[in-house]
Amino acid sequence: MAMSSKTSAATDVTVLGAGAAGVAAAVVAARSGCRVIVIDNGSVPGGQYFRGAATETSSAVNSRPADLSYAELRIEFDRLVASGAIDYRARWTAYAASIDDAGFVIRLRGDDRHRSEIDAVTSAAVVVATGAFDRQLPFPGWDLPGVMSGGGAQSLAKGDDVVPGRRVVVAGTGPFLLAVSSTLLDHGASVPAIVEANHPARMMTQTSGLRGGLGKTGELIGYARQLVRHRVPYLRRHRVIEAIGVDRVDAVRIARIDADWRVIPGSERVVECDALAVGYGFIAQTDLAGQLGAAMALGADGGLVVDVDDDLATSVAGLFAAGETTGVGGVEAARVEGLLAGASVADYLGRPPALTSRGLDVVRRDVAMWQGFADALHTTFPVRDGWRGQVRSDTLVCRCEEVDAGQVREAIDDLGARDTRAVKLFTRAGMGWCQGRVCGSAVDSLCGFGTTQSLGGAATRPLAVPVPLGALANDQMEG
Ligand SMILES: Cc1cc2nc3c(=O)[nH]c(=O)nc-3n(C[C@H](O)[C@H](O)[C@H](O)COP(=O)(O)OP(=O)(O)OC[C@H]3O[C@@H](n4cnc5c(N)ncnc54)[C@H](O)[C@@H]3O)c2cc1C
Known part of the structure; x- marks a missing residue:
């Protein structure tokens, strides 16, 4: 797509996404002296997990970056934005990315109310940290009003304090179902059932995930207590096989399934509800990295991810990726990958390291640990x-x-x-x-047709998000 445009800024590093990975990468790169622009379509930094969450007060700004929690990184991020070291562009969406003589060119459009506003930034290096979105599997009735993704239900509750119904069945696979249920319960909904397609006990046999798993034990115990207190049935090896209703969902048909997710005859029953939140893991957002020519790989869950080396460098010089774009591994994996990507991009640009070599070792060890945990999750909660x-x-x-x-x-x-x-x-x-x-x-x-079909598919979309044709035309004329 040949397009030219005005360019509002030229800088060292553009970080795409201000979730845990993007915030961490920006802080480390800026602390190394890089000029950093962060593009994010949210109104506050934090991404899917931390969006809107209050930051703790902390005196940690002088701590070594390798030791910083997300809350501490966020405080440091705000400080670097205030000092001008990070140029944070909230409510801007990167819709296309390319490489020309000036370097990486990222094209931006305004948020949903300002879609016709267009801009572009140019930089010597890029960190893609655009996260992931819910994986949906079609089933009869999934298009009825009241059926939504688990992430959608959670965003509604967390972001707008609205629940999708009074009684919300939560279904799909993975520990995310517990997080969604917990958020819904916290916001006053009841959960008639959590319908989990796999058997979580399998996690106990996954030694690669042991250390990361131990770090999550407190969170799991919290969920378990809450489910017991609210008497929420947790059905393993079950699936919602149909959403039932005329104008909107008013019940779901569930069934017991075998290890390959085939329905066990005679096990079907109906559960009444007025909403269904459903998700089968996540799919990495790879569009922008794909537009820049980065090689893709298949992640541990069979989904398409950006292929990176041990430094989180992609196959394109100067292009790095961190967080869910390199494989869906949870918020802690995203944070430490962000730290590593920030260090790698600064090194690529020849800037002094913000992390000591011991700090970098700690980060690399943590990245390996959380990737092990992610692999264990994918083995325990596959899509069959x-x-x-x-x-x-x-x-x-x-x-x-x-x-x-x-x-x-x-x-x-x-x-x-x-x-x-x-x-x-x-x-x-x-x-x-x-x-x-x-x-x-x-x-x-x-x-x-098999997995190889996927490798060239989603990665080559010319536009990462819809853009009004008029805005594209203006973009062309202003260039
Ligand atoms: C819907 C959803 C809900 C989740 N809820 C939980 C939970 O409750 N508990 C839990 O443990 N984990 C949860 N996760 C997983 C957790 O959020 C991730 O592990 C973590 O947020 C990954 O961090 P990240 O920085 O890689 O990506 P994200 O946190 O997703 O951050 C990516 C950022 O990039 C922005 N972005 C994406 N594309 C563009 C673009 N083209 N232009 C500009 N900005 C862009 C996004 O808006 C986002 O702000 C959830 C994930 C999703 C997708």
Whole structure:
């Protein structure tokens, strides 16, 4: 896409995303003397986990960065923004990224109320820390009002103090279901059931995750106590196989499933509710790194991630990635990866290290520990193929373009599609507003062509988010 534009700033490092990873990377890079711009589409730093959370008061600003908790990093981040060392651009979305003679060029648009505002920044290096979004698997009724992603339900409650219903069933897989349930209970909803497709006891056999797991024990005990206090049933090896309702969901059909997620005949029953929060793990946001030409890899959960080396450098010189973009590993993994990426980008630019060599060793050790924990989680809470058997022909798979599973099967069986791209062209699945973010991995899986299809797919979208055509035209004229 040949586009030119005005450029409001040229700098050393652009950090994309101000979650735990982006904040940590920006602090370490700025402490090394790099001029840093941080782009984030939220109104406050913190990303999915810390957005809106109050920061603790702390005198830690003189501590060594390797030891800083997120709250302490956030205080340091605010201090560096106030001093001008970090140029923090809240409510701006990076919609495209490219490389030219001036370096990395990141194109920005304003937030939802200011989509026509366009800007661009140029830098010698980039850290991509854009996080992840919920993985959705289609099932009959998932398009009914009242059915939403676990992350969506949590953002509503955390960000706006609104719950999606009085009785919210929470379903899918992974410990995130506990976090969502806890948030909903804290905000006054009841949870008739948590429906977990896997068996968490398997985690006990995962030695790679032991050390990270021990660090999470307190959090888990807190959730367990809360669930017992509110008498929330925690159903293992169960799935929601249908959301039932006319104008909106008023019940869900659940069933016991085997280890491959096939329904055990005769185990179905109905649970009444007025909302369903559902999610099957997360998918890394790789679009911007993909536009810059970074190689991709398949993460431990089978999803597409940015391929990085031990320093978190991508295959493109000067481009680094941290946090969920390199593999979905939780907030602590994101924080320590951010520290490492900040140190690596400063080193790439020839700046003095902000971390001592001992501090860097500690960070590398922590990165390895949290990656081990993430691997253990993915082994314990995988997505099994049996879910495909619960998708009926009339189940919508691409909600934007209203494509059902029958049309996808027809494209393969009758029209001869032999890869996911052909299926997309025949059916328009993935061509709508979300550009395959919601349906892409599910359609890939339903097609059953194997994982290699994914490597070239989502990574090459020319626009990371929708941009008004008028704004693009202005961008062209102002260049
Ligand atoms: C919806 C959701 C809810 C979660 N809730 C929990 C929880 O309750 N408990 C828990 O332990 N873990 C939770 N997680 C996981 C946890 O949030 C992550 O492990 C952690 O936040 C990862 O940090 P990060 O910095 O990699 O990404 P994030 O925290 O996701 O930060 C990425 C930032 O980049 C911004 N961004 C993305 N794309 C662009 C763009 N194109 N332009 C500008 N900005 C952009 C995002 O808005 C975000 O602010 C949740 C994850 C998600 C997706």
